[in-house]
Amino acid sequence: MNYDVIIIGAGINGCASAYFLRNAGLKVALIDQDGIASGGSGAAGAFISPKISKAGELKEIMGQAHAEALEFYSTRFPQFTLTKPLLHIANNSKEGEKLEHFKRETSLHHSVIDDELQSLLTPEAAEDSYIYFSEGAVVDAQGVCRAMAEGTDFYTIKVEKLTRTHGMWHVSDLNAKHLVLAIGAYPKLLSVDYVGLRGIWGHRIDIDTSTRIPCILHHHVSISPTTKEGIVAIGATHDVHYSPFSEEPYDMEQGRAILLEKASKTLKLDNLHILNDYTGLRSGSNDYLPMLGSLVDADATLEKYPHMRYGEKVDPSEFTYYPDLIMINGSGGYGFVLAPYLAKRLKEHIADGKDMNPVLSPSRFFPRWAKKNQS
Numbered sequence: 253m254n255y256d257v258i259i260i261g262a263g264i265n266g267c268a269s270a271y272f273l274r275n276a277g278l279k280v281a282l283i284d285q286d287g288i289a290s291g292g293s294g295a296a297g298a299f300i301s302p303k304i305s306k307a308g309e310l311k312e313i314m315g316q317a318h319a320e321a322l323e324f325y326s327t328r329f330p331q332f333t334l335t336k337p338l339l340h341i342a343n344n345s346k347e348g349e350k351l352e353h354f355k356r357e358t359s360l361h362h363s364v365i366d367d368e369l370q371s372l373l374t375p376e377a378a379e380d381s382y383i384y385f386s387e388g389a390v391v392d393a394q395g396v397c398r399a400m401a402e403g404t405d406f407y408t409i410k411v412e413k414l415t416r417t418h419g420m421w422h423v424s425d426l427n428a429k430h431l432v433l434a435i436g437a438y439p440k441l442l443s444v445d446y447v448g449l450r451g452i453w454g455h456r457i458d459i460d461t462s463t464r465i466p467c468i469l470h471h472h473v474s475i476s477p478t479t480k481e482g483i484v485a486i487g488a489t490h491d492v493h494y495s496p497f498s499e500e501p502y503d504m505e506q507g508r509a510i511l512l513e514k515a516s517k518t519l520k521l522d523n524l525h526i527l528n529d530y531t532g533l534r535s536g537s538n539d540y541l542p543m544l545g546s547l548v549d550a551d552a553t554l555e556k557y558p559h560m561r562y563g564e565k566v567d568p569s570e571f572t573y574y575p576d577l578i579m580i581n582g583s584g585g586y587g588f589v590l591a592p593y594l595a596k597r598l599k600e601h602i603a604d605g606k607d608m609n610p611v612l613s614p615s616r617f618f619p620r621w622a623k624k625n626q627s
């Protein structure tokens with residue numbers, strides 16, 4: 253079967269890419285080994301929150317992505333989007349300083365909290381620095397991924413190998429000119445060890461509680477009403493030590509206990525029952541910027557420029573890249589914030605021939621890796 257684009261990975265990045273590319277009139281095949289939103293995306297609390305960061309490229313990209321995401325989900329997928337004010341409370345003094353700085357600089361509307369909200373918080377939470385945004389949102393992670401993928405041909409395939417002949421990529425019996433790798437923190441399918449990514453395990457629970465929560469709260473964990481009436485989500489414990497690729501099972505009970513203990517530092521949840529657990533890997537880049545761009549063919553590039561191993565500087569335009577192959581990845585804890593921004597630019601590149609932002613290119617990690625791996 254022939255397509256314009258094959259996308260491997262049906263998390264938020266793959267589904268958003270399918271949505272934008274299909275709406276641009278391209279014929280798209282979406283592939284996942286386990287189903288739509290079966291990886292990190294299915295576990296996400298999926299808050300559309302601004303990143304509290306200092307000035308610089310990351311702040312600019314995150315600011316733009318946040319604005320685009322709020323508008324995108326609330327206008328195109330309102331049934332999966334709940335908009336609420338968002339209270340971000342610092343969980344240590346360093347974060348408090350960052351937050352106070354952000355508060356002075358940001359153009360996002362924020363205000364002081366009212367007495368009702370104040371009375372919900374524990375004394376500890378009420379004392380910490382905070383920023384209270386008038387506009388925040390949370391999306392139904394699985395619902396929105398499925399809605400975005402609707403109308404795109406979906407295949408359940410565990411891709412083991414990628415091949416390319418006569419200008420076409422082949423995956424199983426599917427062929428396409430363009431290939432998009434949206435595989436999160438899973439094994440990379442190509443020899444691209446330079447791509448600086450790491451997977452962090454996360455856990456979210458849905459609960460019911462008689463406590464009414466009027467806004468989205470981020471403190472030691474996130475606590476928020478959801479698009480499902482009466483259900484509150486608590487997430488995420490980020491367990492840097494657990495890997496789903498190891499033999500050991502994840503300790504769900506312990507994960508729940510940690511989430512509830514952390515939530516209790518923010519507010520008291522009465523008559524609480526756990527309804528569901530969601531776990532998954534999120535993949536963050538080593539420099540916190542997301543990735544959107546072509547992948548360097550390391551062997552071919554080092555053959556052309558062997559002295560890169562000793563630090564020779566080569567302009568990235570001279571590297572050899574895998575043709576018509578783009579990676580979208582590395583969004584860390586902001587996959588739902590970044591996906592509409594990244595997928596829109598992916599579409600503009602594939603369908604409209606626009607250049608992608610070199611700052612986001614995964615090739616940014618290549619020169620350093622080449623120097624470190626001198627063999």
Ligand SMILES: Cc1cc2nc3c(=O)[nH]c(=O)nc-3n(C[C@H](O)[C@H](O)[C@H](O)COP(=O)(O)OP(=O)(O)OC[C@H]3O[C@@H](n4cnc5c(N)ncnc54)[C@H](O)[C@@H]3O)c2cc1C
Binds near residue numbers: 287
């Ligand atoms: C608990 C938790 C809470 C989070 N909360 C938020 C939040 O509030 N806001 C926010 O914006 N982000 C949040 N995130 C982060 C967000 O979920 C991730 O950034 C996002 O899911 C990344 O999406 P992705 O599409 O890149 O990866 P994934 O969702 O992991 O998708 C990759 C997909 O590729 C498939 N795949 C991989 N290899 C293959 C192969 N060989 N063959 C076929 N299929 C393959 C996998 O099955 C998987 O479905 C959270 C994450 C977690 C875990």
